[in-house]
Amino acid sequence: MPETISLTVNGNRITVPSGATVAVAMMSASAPCRVSVSGKPRGPLCGMGICFECRAVIDGVPHRRTCQILCEPGMDVCTQ
Ligand code: FES
Structure with a gap:
């Protein structure tokens, strides 16, 4: 298994462990996961698949x- 993985987030190439x-x-890319209906950036809250x-x-x-x-x-x- 490689120590790092390269992927693209919002068009920017990044590397993560x-x-x-x-x-x-x-x-790590300072990218919000989604944008709310009122235009506010949203991100992880619970971190365990519930919210x-x-x-x-x-x-x-x-x-x-x-x-x-x-x-x-x-x-x-x-x-999103
Ligand atoms: S942070 Fe992913 S479901 Fe809550």
Whole structure:
């Protein structure tokens, strides 16, 4: 298993430690997971799959809970 993984967050290439969640990758890229209906940036709250505040688009699939998904090489993550 590689020690680091490279992926794209909102078009920016970043590297995270192997085993990091997508939520961690988005926070390290200073990217909100989603934007609320009032336009406010939102991010992880519970970190354990309950609150759904961390939803983002992963490889074109919306509403993925980033706190529950590990980063994979070449993954494309976007703020929802
Ligand atoms: S942070 Fe609550 S579901 Fe992901």
